[in-house]
Amino acid sequence: MKKNFADRFINGIEWLAAIFVGIVALNIFVNVLLRKFFSTSIPDSYDFGRMLLGILIFWGIAATSYRGGHITVDLVWSAVGTSRRRMIDVFATLVLLFVVTVQTAMLFDKVRLTYIDHVLTYDLNIPTWPFYAVAWIGDVCAVILIAIRTWRLVFRPEALHDEHFEQKGGE
Amino acid sequence: MNTDLLALGGFVALFVLMLLRVPVGMAMGLVGITGYAWIAGAGPALKLVGQTSMRTVTDYTFGVIPMFMLMGAFVSVSGVSRELFKAANSLIGHLRGGLGVATVLACGGFAAICGSSVATAATFSSVAYPEMRRFGYPQSFSTGVIAAGGTLGAMLPPSTVLAVYAILTQQDIGKLFMAGVIPGLFAMLLYVLTVMVIVRVRPDWLPRGEVKPWAERAADLKDVWAPVVLFLFVIGGLYGGLFTPTEAGGVGASGAFLLGLVRGKLDRAKIKHALLSATRTAAAVFTVLIGALMFGYFLTITQTPQKLTEFLTGLGIGRYGVLALIMVMYLVLGCLMDAMAMIILTVPIIFPVIMQLGFDPIWFGVIIVMTVELGLIHPPVGMNVFVIKSVVPDVSFTTIFRGVLPFVATDICRLVILISFPMIALWLPGKMG
Amino acid sequence: QEKPAMLKLSSWVPAQHPLNPSLLAWAESLKKATNNTLTATLFPSEQLGKAFDHYDMARDGISDFSYVNPGYQPGRFPIIAGASLPFLFANAKGGSAAIDAWYRQYAAQEMKDVKFCFAFVHDPGTFHARKKILLPTDIKGMKIRPATSTIGQMVTALGGTNVQASAPESRDMLERGVADAITFPWGSIPLFGIDKVVSYHMDVPLYVTPFVWVMNKAKYDSLSLTQKKAVDDHCTTEWAERVATPWAEFEFGGHAKLAQPGHEVYKLTPEQLKAWRDATAGGEAQWAEAVRKTGQDPKKVMESLKASLARYKAAL
Ligand code: NA
Numbered sequence: 064m065k066k067n068f069a070d071r072f073i074n075g076i077e078w079l080a081a082i083f084v085g086i087v088a089l090n091i092f093v094n095v096l097l098r099k100f101f102s103t104s105i106p107d108s109y110d111f112g113r114m115l116l117g118i119l120i121f122w123g124i125a126a127t128s129y130r131g132g133h134i135t136v137d138l139v140w141s142a143v144g145t146s147r148r149r150m151i152d153v154f155a156t157l158v159l160l161f162v163v164t165v166q167t168a169m170l171f172d173k174v175r176l177t178y179i180d181h182v183l184t185y186d187l188n189i190p191t192w193p194f195y196a197v198a199w200i201g202d203v204c205a206v207i208l209i210a211i212r213t214w215r216l217v218f219r220p221e222a223l224h225d226e227h228f229e230q231k232g233g234e
Numbered sequence: 235m236n237t238d239l240l241a242l243g244g245f246v247a248l249f250v251l252m253l254l255r256v257p258v259g260m261a262m263g264l265v266g267i268t269g270y271a272w273i274a275g276a277g278p279a280l281k282l283v284g285q286t287s288m289r290t291v292t293d294y295t296f297g298v299i300p301m302f303m304l305m306g307a308f309v310s311v312s313g314v315s316r317e318l319f320k321a322a323n324s325l326i327g328h329l330r331g332g333l334g335v336a337t338v339l340a341c342g343g344f345a346a347i348c349g350s351s352v353a354t355a356a357t358f359s360s361v362a363y364p365e366m367r368r369f370g371y372p373q374s375f376s377t378g379v380i381a382a383g384g385t386l387g388a389m390l391p392p393s394t395v396l397a398v399y400a401i402l403t404q405q406d407i408g409k410l411f412m413a414g415v416i417p418g419l420f421a422m423l424l425y426v427l428t429v430m431v432i433v434r435v436r437p438d439w440l441p442r443g444e445v446k447p448w449a450e451r452a453a454d455l456k457d458v459w460a461p462v463v464l465f466l467f468v469i470g471g472l473y474g475g476l477f478t479p480t481e482a483g484g485v486g487a488s489g490a491f492l493l494g495l496v497r498g499k500l501d502r503a504k505i506k507h508a509l510l511s512a513t514r515t516a517a518a519v520f521t522v523l524i525g526a527l528m529f530g531y532f533l534t535i536t537q538t539p540q541k542l543t544e545f546l547t548g549l550g551i552g553r554y555g556v557l558a559l560i561m562v563m564y565l566v567l568g569c570l571m572d573a574m575a576m577i578i579l580t581v582p583i584i585f586p587v588i589m590q591l592g593f594d595p596i597w598f599g600v601i602i603v604m605t606v607e608l609g610l611i612h613p614p615v616g617m618n619v620f621v622i623k624s625v626v627p628d629v630s631f632t633t634i635f636r637g638v639l640p641f642v643a644t645d646i647c648r649l650v651i652l653i654s655f656p657m658i659a660l661w662l663p664g665k666m667g
Numbered sequence: 668q669e670k671p672a673m674l675k676l677s678s679w680v681p682a683q684h685p686l687n688p689s690l691l692a693w694a695e696s697l698k699k700a701t702n703n704t705l706t707a708t709l710f711p712s713e714q715l716g717k718a719f720d721h722y723d724m725a726r727d728g729i730s731d732f733s734y735v736n737p738g739y740q741p742g743r744f745p746i747i748a749g750a751s752l753p754f755l756f757a758n759a760k761g762g763s764a765a766i767d768a769w770y771r772q773y774a775a776q777e778m779k780d781v782k783f784c785f786a787f788v789h790d791p792g793t794f795h796a797r798k799k800i801l802l803p804t805d806i807k808g809m810k811i812r813p814a815t816s817t818i819g820q821m822v823t824a825l826g827g828t829n830v831q832a833s834a835p836e837s838r839d840m841l842e843r844g845v846a847d848a849i850t851f852p853w854g855s856i857p858l859f860g861i862d863k864v865v866s867y868h869m870d871v872p873l874y875v876t877p878f879v880w881v882m883n884k885a886k887y888d889s890l891s892l893t894q895k896k897a898v899d900d901h902c903t904t905e906w907a908e909r910v911a912t913p914w915a916e917f918e919f920g921g922h923a924k925l926a927q928p929g930h931e932v933y934k935l936t937p938e939q940l941k942a943w944r945d946a947t948a949g950g951e952a953q954w955a956e957a958v959r960k961t962g963q964d965p966k967k968v969m970e971s972l973k974a975s976l977a978r979y980k981a982a983l
C-alpha cells in the first residue's frame with residue numbers, strides 16, 4: 064500500500080520511541096559498567112533514565128493508540144457481526160480520543176508548572192521541564208493519531224491495520 | 235450519593251466500557267477520574283490526571299517492565315527458542331510423546347530468559363507446532379502443550395507480571411523471582427508427567443520423532459550456551475550484587491543484544507522489530523498502570539479496600555474460604571482480560587485483604603500469578619489460546635481448548651499443592667537471607 | 668452554627684510509621700477545638716498520591732493537608748534546603764522548633780501556593796556502612812545511598828558514587844553490595860532490617876531532612892472564622908515539636924538498639940569533625956547561590972537558622 068502522510072508520521076514516531084527504549088537500556092548498561100569497574104557513575108543516570116522512560120512511554124502510547132494495540136476485552140466484540148463491530152470500534156475510539164485529549168491538556172499543565180516551579184535533576188541540577196515537554200509532545204501526537212484513526216475508522220476502514228498488543232512477542 | 239453505591243456504580247461502568255472494547259487502562263482512568271470528581275470536585279480530579287500520568291511514566295522502578303520486555307524481544311528475534319527446541323528435540327524427540335516433552339523443556343528454558351507468558355506461547359507456536367504436526371501429533375495436543383508451556387514464561391524468573399506485583403505491593407522483586415523458581419520447575423515436571431500419562435492412555439496419539447545420530451545431537455546441543463550464559467549473567471548478577479532488578483532488565487536487554495550480534499543472529503530489521511515490539515507492549519502496559527492508579531485513587535477516597543476487607547473477613551468462611559473466593563474471582567476475570575491487566579487492576583484492592591488474613595505476601599504473589607496464568611489457558615477465553623490461534627489460524631478454538639484441558643487439570647492440582655505447602659515457594663527466597 | 672467539614676490528610680510513610688499516630692493526635696486535637704466540626708481521615712502509604720507529589724496535592728486540593736519532603740524536588744524550595752546542609756542540627760525535638768520558628772519567615776514566599784502549617788525534622792541521621800568511615804577522604808570510591816539531594820551532592824563532591832533506591836529497596840542493595848553505605852536516621856536501620864547488612868555507624872549528627880505540613884488554601888479560606896482560628900492554633904512552633912517528638916524518640920532509640928555485638932558505633936575526634944566540616948563547606952556555597960536567586964540574602968538566612976538552633980538548644 065502506498066504510504067501517505069499519516070503512515071510516515073506514525074512510522075517516525077514509532078522509530079523515535081524505539082530509539083528511546085534502546086537508549087534507556089544503554090544508559091543502564093553503561094552505568095552498571097562504570098560503577099562496577101571504575102567506581103563511578105553517569106551523573107544523573109537515575110533521573111535521565113526515568114525521564115527517558117517517560118518519553119518512550121508517551122511516544123509509544125501514541126503509536127499503540129493508532130495501531131489499536133492497547134489491552135482490550137474482546138469478549139463481546141468477537142461475538143458480534145461486522146456492523147456491530149464497527150459501532151463498537153467507533154465508540155471505543157471516540158472514548159479513547161476523549162480520554163487522551165483530557166490527559167494531554169492536563170499534562171501540558173503539569174509541564175508548565177514544572178517549568179514555573181524550577182524543579183531540577185538530582186546531581187547536575189539541570190531543569191527537568193524540557194524532558195517533560197518532549198514526553199508531552201508524544202501525547203500530542205497521540206491525540207493527532209487517534210483523530211486520524213477515528214476518521215479512518217468511520218470513512219476508510221480499509222486503511223487501518225490493527226495489531227493487537229499480544230501478537231508481537233513472536234519470532 | 236452514598237460512597238458505597240458510587241464505588242459499585244464505578245465497577246459497573248468500568249465493566250460496561252471494557253466490554254465495549256474501550257482500552258482497559260483508558261476505561262479505568264475515565265471511571266476513576268469521573269468518580270473522583272464526583273466526590274472531591276472536578277479541579278482536583280483533573281489535576282490528578284496530569285500528576286498520575288507523568289509520575290507513573292517517570293517512575294524508575296517501573297523501568298523494569300520495558301527492560302525485561304526488550305530482553306525477551308531480543309532473544310526472540312535471535313532465534314533462541316528454535317535452538318532450545320532443537321536441542322531438546324534432538325535428545326528425546328525419538329521417544330513416544332518426546333516432542334511434547336521437548337516442547338515443555340524448551341518453553342522452560344526460554345522462560346528463564348523471557349519474562350512473558352504470551353510471548354513464550356507465541357514463539358513456540360511458530361517453532362514447535364510445525365514439528366509436532368510433521369510427526370503426526372494431533373492439533374489439539376500440539377496447541378495445548380504450547381499454551382500450557384507458555385505459562386512458564388511468567389512463573390520462572392525473570393517475570394514481568396511478578397515484577398509488577400512486587401512493585402504494586404512494595405515487595406522485593408528479587409525475592410519474588412526466587413519464589414517462582416521451584417513452583418515453575420514443579421510446573422514443568424507436572425506438564426512432563428501429563429504428557430507421559432497421555433502417552434499411556436492414547437499410545438497412538440503421540441508418535442515417535444526421528445532418532446538422531448550422536449554427532450548431530452552434540453551439534454544441536456552446543457547452541458544452547460547462549461541462553462544459558464544470558465540467564466546466569468542476568469539472574470546471577472541480580473543475586474550476586476552486580477545490579478538492582480531494573481538494572482538486571484537493562485543489562486539483560488543489552489546482553490541479549492550483544493549475544494545476538496556476536497553470534498550473527500541480528501540484522502537491522504530484527505533489531506528494529508525487537509525495539510518496536512518492546513516499545514508497543516510497554517506502552518500498552520503503562521496505559522493500564524496509569525489508569526489503574528487513577529481508579530485506585532477513586533477507590534481510596536470511597537474507602538472501598540477497607541470495606542471489602544471488613545466484608546470478606548466478616549463472612550465467617552475462614553481465611554482459606556476467603557482465599558478460595560478470591561481465586562474463583564480471578565478465574566472468572568481470566569475469561570475477560572490479560573494477566574497483566576488483571577494483576578494491575580485487582581492487586582491493590584485484594585492485597586490489604588490478604589495481609590489482614592495473615593498470608594505471606596511473597597507466597598501470595600506466586601499463587602496469584604499462577605491463578606492468573608491458569609486464566610490464560612482455561613476455556614472459554616484465554617489470551618495464550620488467542621495468540622496460538624493467531625499464529626496457527628487453521629486450528630479452531632474448541633480444538634485448542636480440548637488439548638489444553640489435561641494441563642488445566644494439572645494446574646489446578648499444582649495450585650492446591652502450593653496452597654497446602656507454602657514452603658515450596660518460600661524455601662528458596664528464605665535461603666536468600 | 669459551624670459548617671462541618673471532612674479533611675483528607677495525606678502522608679506518604681507506611682501505616683506503621685511513628686509519624687502517623689502523631690498526625691492523628693494532632694487531628695484529634697483540631698477536632699476537639701472545633702466542636703467536632705472539623706474531622707479528618709488520614710491516608711498513609713501514598714494512598715492518595717506519590718511521595719514526590721505531596722506538595723502539589725495540597726496545592727491542587729487532592730489532599731487538604733500534606734506531609735511534604737521539600738527535598739524530593741531539588742531546586743524548587745531552595746531556602747528550606749539550607750536545613751539539609753550537613754552538621755547543623757544536634758537533635759530533632761529542639762531542632763523541629765528551631766526550623767519551624769526560622770522557616771515561618773520565608774514560608775509565605777517559598778511555599779506561596781499552600782497554607783504553611785509547620786516545619787519539622789527527623790532525628791539526625793548518619794553514615795551506616797559496611798566499612799568504617801572516619802574521614803571525608805574515606806568516601807572516595809564508595810557507593811552510597813544518600814538521604815537527600817544535598818547529601819548526594821556532598822557524596823559526589825567527596826569522590827563517592829550515588830546509588831538511588833527507595834527505603835525498602837535499600838536493604839537489598841546493601842546486602843548485594845550494590846551500595847556500601849547509606850545515610851539514614853538510627854531507628855530506621857533496624858526497622859528496615861538494614862542492621863543485618865551494615866556494621867559501622869558513625870556517631871555524629873551528620874544531617875537532618877526538613878519536612879513541612881501544609882494545607883490547601885481554598886480549603887482554609889472556606890472555613891469559618893472560629894475554625895480558621897483553631898487551624899491557626901494547630902499550626903504553631905509548639906505543635907511542630909509535638910508532632911515531631913514521637914518519631915524523634917523512635918529514631919533516637921536506634922542508638923541503643925545498634926550498640927550491640929557485631930556493630931561498631933564510633934565517635935569522631937574534634938579534629939576529624941573539623942575535617943568533615945571543611946570538606947563539606949562547598950555545599951553551603953552552592954546553596955547560597957540558589958538562595959540568592961530568590962532575592963534573599965543567604966548569609967542572613969543561614970545566620971537566622973543558626974540563631975534559631977541556638978535558641979532552641981539544637982545547634983551542633
Ligand atoms: Na520468565
Ligand code: NA
Pocket residue numbers: 568569570608609610611612613614615616617
Ligand atoms: Na480463561
